[in-house]
Amino acid sequence: MVIATQTKEAERGTKQVIALEEITVRFCGDSGDGMQLAGTQMTSTSAIFGNDVSTLPDFPAEIRAPAGSLAGVSGFQLQFGSHKLLTPGDRVNALIAMNPAALKTNLCDLEQGGLLVVNDDAFNKVNLAKAGYEANPLDDEGLKRYRLFRVPIDKLNAEATKDSGLTGRAAARCRNFYALGLVYWLYGRPLDPTLNWIEDKFGGKPEVADANTKALKSGYYFGETAEMFPVRYQVAPAKLSSGRYRRISGNEAVAIGLITAARLAKKTLFYGSYPITPASDILHELARFKNYDVRTFQAEDEIAAITSTIGASFAGAFAVTGTSGPGLALKSEGMGLAIMTELPLVIVDVQRGGPSTGLPTKTEQADLNIATLGRNSEAPLCVIAPATPADCFNMAIEAFRIATEFMTPVILLSDGYLANGAEPWKLPDVSTFPKFDIKHPQTGDAFQPYQRNDKLARPWALPGTPGLEHRIGGLEKEDVTGDVCYEPENHEHMVRTRRQKIDNIAATIPELEIHGDLHGGELLVLGWGSTYGAITAAVDRCRNKGLSVSSAHLRYLDPMPRNTGDVLRRFRRVLIPEMNLGQLLHRIRATFLIDAIGLNKVQGKPFMVVEVEAKIEELLGNGNGRKS
Amino acid sequence: MSAESAAIQLTAKDYASDQDVRWCPGCGDYSILAQVKKVMANIGADRANTVFVSGIGCSSRFPYYMSTYGVHSIHGRAPAIATGIKVTNPALHVWLVTGDGDGLSIGGNHLLHVIRRNLDIKILLFNNRIYGLTKGQYSPTSPLGKKTKSTPMGSVDFPLHPLSVAIGAEATFVARGIDMNTKHLEYVLERAAAHKGTAFVEIYQNCNIFNDMAFEYATGKDTKDDTTLYLEHGKPLIFGKDRTKGIRLNAMDPEIVTLGEGVKEDDLLFHDERQAEPSLAYLLSRMHYPNFPEPMGVFRAVERPTYEDLLVGQVNEAVKKQGEGTFEKLFDDGETWVVN
Numbered sequence: 001m002v003i004a005t006q007t008k009e010a011e012r013g014t015k016q017v018i019a020l021e022e023i024t025v026r027f028c029g030d031s032g033d034g035m036q037l038a039g040t041q042m043t044s045t046s047a048i049f050g051n052d053v054s055t056l057p058d059f060p061a062e063i064r065a066p067a068g069s070l071a072g073v074s075g076f077q078l079q080f081g082s083h084k085l086l087t088p089g090d091r092v093n094a095l096i097a098m099n100p101a102a103l104k105t106n107l108c109d110l111e112q113g114g115l116l117v118v119n120d121d122a123f124n125k126v127n128l129a130k131a132g133y134e135a136n137p138l139d140d141e142g143l144k145r146y147r148l149f150r151v152p153i154d155k156l157n158a159e160a161t162k163d164s165g166l167t168g169r170a171a172a173r174c175r176n177f178y179a180l181g182l183v184y185w186l187y188g189r190p191l192d193p194t195l196n197w198i199e200d201k202f203g204g205k206p207e208v209a210d211a212n213t214k215a216l217k218s219g220y221y222f223g224e225t226a227e228m229f230p231v232r233y234q235v236a237p238a239k240l241s242s243g244r245y246r247r248i249s250g251n252e253a254v255a256i257g258l259i260t261a262a263r264l265a266k267k268t269l270f271y272g273s274y275p276i277t278p279a280s281d282i283l284h285e286l287a288r289f290k291n292y293d294v295r296t297f298q299a300e301d302e303i304a305a306i307t308s309t310i311g312a313s314f315a316g317a318f319a320v321t322g323t324s325g326p327g328l329a330l331k332s333e334g335m336g337l338a339i340m341t342e343l344p345l346v347i348v349d350v351q352r353g354g355p356s357t358g359l360p361t362k363t364e365q366a367d368l369n370i371a372t373l374g375r376n377s378e379a380p381l382c383v384i385a386p387a388t389p390a391d392c393f394n395m396a397i398e399a400f401r402i403a404t405e406f407m408t409p410v411i412l413l414s415d416g417y418l419a420n421g422a423e424p425w426k427l428p429d430v431s432t433f434p435k436f437d438i439k440h441p442q443t444g445d446a447f448q449p450y451q452r453n454d455k456l457a458r459p460w461a462l463p464g465t466p467g468l469e470h471r472i473g474g475l476e477k478e479d480v481t482g483d484v485c486y487e488p489e490n491h492e493h494m495v496r497t498r499r500q501k502i503d504n505i506a507a508t509i510p511e512l513e514i515h516g517d518l519h520g521g522e523l524l525v526l527g528w529g530s531t532y533g534a535i536t537a538a539v540d541r542c543r544n545k546g547l548s549v550s551s552a553h554l555r556y557l558d559p560m561p562r563n564t565g566d567v568l569r570r571f572r573r574v575l576i577p578e579m580n581l582g583q584l585l586h587r588i589r590a591t592f593l594i595d596a597i598g599l600n601k602v603q604g605k606p607f608m609v610v611e612v613e614a615k616i617e618e619l620l621g622n623g624n625g626r627k628s
Numbered sequence: 629m630s631a632e633s634a635a636i637q638l639t640a641k642d643y644a645s646d647q648d649v650r651w652c653p654g655c656g657d658y659s660i661l662a663q664v665k666k667v668m669a670n671i672g673a674d675r676a677n678t679v680f681v682s683g684i685g686c687s688s689r690f691p692y693y694m695s696t697y698g699v700h701s702i703h704g705r706a707p708a709i710a711t712g713i714k715v716t717n718p719a720l721h722v723w724l725v726t727g728d729g730d731g732l733s734i735g736g737n738h739l740l741h742v743i744r745r746n747l748d749i750k751i752l753l754f755n756n757r758i759y760g761l762t763k764g765q766y767s768p769t770s771p772l773g774k775k776t777k778s779t780p781m782g783s784v785d786f787p788l789h790p791l792s793v794a795i796g797a798e799a800t801f802v803a804r805g806i807d808m809n810t811k812h813l814e815y816v817l818e819r820a821a822a823h824k825g826t827a828f829v830e831i832y833q834n835c836n837i838f839n840d841m842a843f844e845y846a847t848g849k850d851t852k853d854d855t856t857l858y859l860e861h862g863k864p865l866i867f868g869k870d871r872t873k874g875i876r877l878n879a880m881d882p883e884i885v886t887l888g889e890g891v892k893e894d895d896l897l898f899h900d901e902r903q904a905e906p907s908l909a910y911l912l913s914r915m916h917y918p919n920f921p922e923p924m925g926v927f928r929a930v931e932r933p934t935y936e937d938l939l940v941g942q943v944n945e946a947v948k949k950q951g952e953g954t955f956e957k958l959f960d961d962g963e964t965w966v967v968n
Contacts, residue, residue, distance in 0.1 A: 048965040197963075246964045256958055263955065270716055272708075290946035292953035295715055295939060300741040304708035307701065311681070311712025314699060315720065319712065337702050426967075427959040463697040463713070463720050466676040471645070471691050473700025474684075483647065484692065 019234045022081030024089030028106045029098030031074040034176035039076025045193040046080035050237025055422045056088035061360045068130040082236040086533035090608035100131035116146040121154035160218035165207035174215035181219025248425040250389040250418035255285035257396025262318040265436035270312035270319045272297045272305040277360040278416045279350040282322045302327040306334035313343040316462040322348035341472045344403035351415040353604040362604025363416035366580035371411045380502040383557040385413040387532035390425040407457040417530045443467045449482030456501035512561040516550025520570025528554040538612035640665040656807035656833035667817040681710045683730040687754035690725040704735025707742035718936040722749040728769040743797040745935035746825045758839035791913035794828040801827040802927040808847040859925035864896035
């Protein structure tokens, strides 16, 4: 939205500067073009500048698909704004396309009249053929809908870096920074954060540092001096609450949250995991923090990952395993053992498109069923889901709070969108964190392995404690003693007790909050997990249009907040947008007998705000949903 | 010696839990359980610091019968459970009990990896060459042609040899015992207990219900001297009732020779359990009845850093280099900014 237009005398000629509230930019190119780096640099710079930011990296599953091919296109989208942002943006305002394949796969998301900057040099015969273009699309009338800027980035970058000491391919690899410099100029971004980054990163390789610096600056000066760009844009800093901030992705937030929980409890953190996209970064991140007594174990497979974690929990560690869909499937039996042995455990599932190998690098929310139900027999455990990348930090701590308070496995359902997306995160105040008061029975205590407390949690007695020697395992346990027991009544009692224990968690979690009309109304949009941003933004827009719509967001899926049914019944209709075919929808219908309506998208991409907005308007059409 | 056993000398009986043992009468597991308890007493094992871990199968009921800590886990996964325990608390003495199905079939992958990592745990693989708990199907160690309920015309699976597998997985300690030879089993278990690193012990165990007499050749009074060979470090490989037969190396292959007929003891193959390369141990692991006597005892015992020492060593090194982690350093990734 344009809020002001002004002209300003620039050093050379008159350039118009347009102030905007938010802008969405997408870099796209070959997977070897450094688009992720350009995107993260612009994100950091914008955050440091004071904007709120939200990002959406989009990369192929292949590490290096053939250069120039459609399969090899990697993209990074970010939105930065002068107000609180909830999503990485629906429509792209500016698209930077480094080759024909990138143009072809990304042009559909560029708004009409949007800025299209292309690397003109890459639109050669070979690349055009690889992208399936018969003629150069840059000459096509169709591109008249956009403001096209054909910049010979390869040539300009080669010229800029020619005195750096780098030559040929090494110098050509700086072209992402050349493009970044140009975009920095267009959006009035400071160069210092990226220059500092170059210094930190390549300080030991002066010629590389020099070439990247020259590329970045030359790109910037090109925008300023070339008579190509008549307009620049400004986005003022956002009014964020005061404090120290950093940029954080969901995977980083999970890792830091897990460490924080273990440190608060003065416990070893054990992370057993098998590499899998998009969860591997949690393993990488944790492996960097060994001085926090983090013990990472790269297991031989997904099953060893969870069972080693069960062993670690038995021995007294804060134990976590992380995975994605296919791995969660393999962990089912292990989760059953953790449920039977009633040990605290956190299972992080970073959901991706499925089934089977599916879409490894794309996002989806379709593991809700397997998380809540996907084990043999009656096997309840706690399932929670963060709403934003930064919320992954809070929910990782919460996962351990629940796991240790109730002696149960907890599944933390993240997804590819949260894991790789990033936002500014205000460094938290340690004093506000929950206290972890972990009590292990000691020698001399009256001890029975399955003697429960008022929450129905059993004691966590650790090997090494004289006098408390006991055996646990997967066979059914006798109540209280924990001895192997095949008695029919005992089995039913234990089955019911395990379920009741999970239900008891509801008393310790926050109630479901209504965003909008607390007393109810025409429509409630109910979400869970990473759809929070798109839903909240859509509801806000519709409310501004006077529609009677509110939203509520479930961060706890099993058990659900105790007032969930009450909240749902305050509204005439309930809409549930999900990146699956209606898994929460079925749960809500079954649990509360409410005929909720689904909005389902399963494309490996998050919801756009307009998609949710359109559905709300459709449901509240004909003036029915106007607030009086 | 531990604090507990220093205070009161425990006997084998003290290592028994209060649970009734539920193996079939006559099962070889009883003998192994008795020897393990005896060895626990011999080495002065501290019950509080000892954990028995198992998977699924007859042998895997073992932890329930010990008065130590224990985990009876899921099929094949005991090595991974043991890894989590040992990495979290390296002071614990971890014993793993598995069988030929649990360890080599469903859990084969985990077994390989725990051995190559050389965690300081003791693995007892009860080999009865049959599936007992599921009532008599062939196992990965059953001989080719074995007729069972699931192979009425005979098994067409070629068998694995547990010790060859362990050696292939870079085991630092490999040994074999037999349920009936209790004195020798006690010796082998004590050697395993003393080894720092993964100790892999195959124990021939008779399943008298589904595979009775499978090891009759190695335990029968009349045959055992000619079908088994008891290894001693630094000694020549000699066997037979009158100890007149030996094993000699003919190029790359072992051959049976008779002492005295132009063959001296010095001509025989000498056992060396400490050889850096596992070639000799592997050769011994390939000697099978009926062509050869089957070696019993310690095949291989070498030193290599343990996984948990290396892993915890890195944690300690990180603390030394970077200092104990603080929340401030954890949250600040070096690219922070301040909003006023």
